[in-house]
Amino acid sequence: MTSDLPSTASLPSQLDIWQETLAWQPTPAQQDQFQTLYAYILDANQHVNLTRITEPLDFWEKHLWDSLRGVGMGLANAAPARVMDVGTGAGFPGLPLAIARPDWDLTLLDSTRKKIDVVQAALPLLELTNVIPMVGRVETLGHLPTHREQYDWVLVRAVASVATCAEYALPLVKLGGQVVLYRGQWTVEEEQQLQAVARQLGGAIAQVDAFETPITQGVRHSIYLTKVAATPAAYPRAVGIPKQQPLLA
Template sequence: MHGIELLEKGIHELNLEISENQKKQFEEYYELLIKKNEVMNLTAITDLDEVMIKHFLDSLLLSSVTDMNKYETVIDVGTGAGFPGIPLKIMFPHLKVTLLDSLKKRLLFLDEVINELGLDNISTIHGRAEDYGKDKEYREKYDLCVSRAVANLSSLSEYCIPFVKLSGKFISYKSELSDKEINEAGKAIDLLGGNINNKTIVSLPCSDIKRIFVTIEKKKNTPSNFPRKAGVPSKKPIK
């Protein structure tokens, strides 16, 4: 079993249904990703089956820890090549998605993907999470914030929690997570208005990979002095 059949099998394992049009969109996304990857560094994973599992299915794995139909507005912070934002948009077309990244070239690629796949209610924004998190147009405006970005949970929480509405959620994708990292992030999460709802370990379909999701619920408004200036959250995580 290869390619789109593998994706279809994994999607069924997640108790989701995929249409012919959605399959076509995933195939087109893969082709655009590989073509653009020849001229700019978008991903180290290029094998068809590996992209289907480690990027597409991994992005959709979120649906095993939260009901995606409960959300309307989603922001993907540090989206990179569009993961998890674009696969989530393909699979759950009702979502209004914002893709945030600091590299303009990546976003130009994502604009091309959005256009080619005929996706609507999805937009890209160029800049730093620390700046947009202060912008009243984006601050505390989203039902859900997601991120596959590699950063410690304390820094990631400072990037992401300011975007979340009260009672909304920030869900972080982690490949590994120590109790120490969670404990160290506890103060930051509380300070930013969040509360750790749960930590869930999930098996990625069609693989032996484990994924950890940390679900943080927004309990109170983020104080106006957060996020701090660009670069500070990663250099000096809240402790």
């Protein structure tokens, strides 16, 4: 894989950590793709405000490893899947997952065109053909037959409160599908609220996975929701309402 990107510091390979934490390792080709993604994000960051995480080890831990760790052991074990990344920003977690699982079809959604333009421009550099970048609002997509209850996985990386994230994501997953909420800290009160809100939306908490990041020992939680019933037609509510008026337990 070659590109005209400026040279950057090399990312650490950390193959032992990948294996120990995810039962998975990137191939040499995937490591090259991760390096290309890093160089590309650093270059694009000079023109569009994408991330403050620019040092190689920080980028590896907080963008690459964290993106893949959110899916957990599903990264190595899950069947081919249709996945949506809601609020993808600069392409996280969607682009690292597309590299790690080329058999997954990923839709990367964001409401900001500049950020989706960044994702779009990355695809030929990364030689990815399994990614659809999309500008739009999740509240609108959640009512379209081409997206409603069409996804095996929906990923939401801390874009809003847990109630808001659940309302964004659960209408999009198939029955039996999984929502993954990427969170930092997590409280009993949040879990109680989410369990009640998820029930209104056809979901249930399947697992709360607490872990630490491998380099800085930062606290993280992956919250897994399973779709157990059809989401009522009223959800998601109109654009802006889920964030302004989160559902109450």
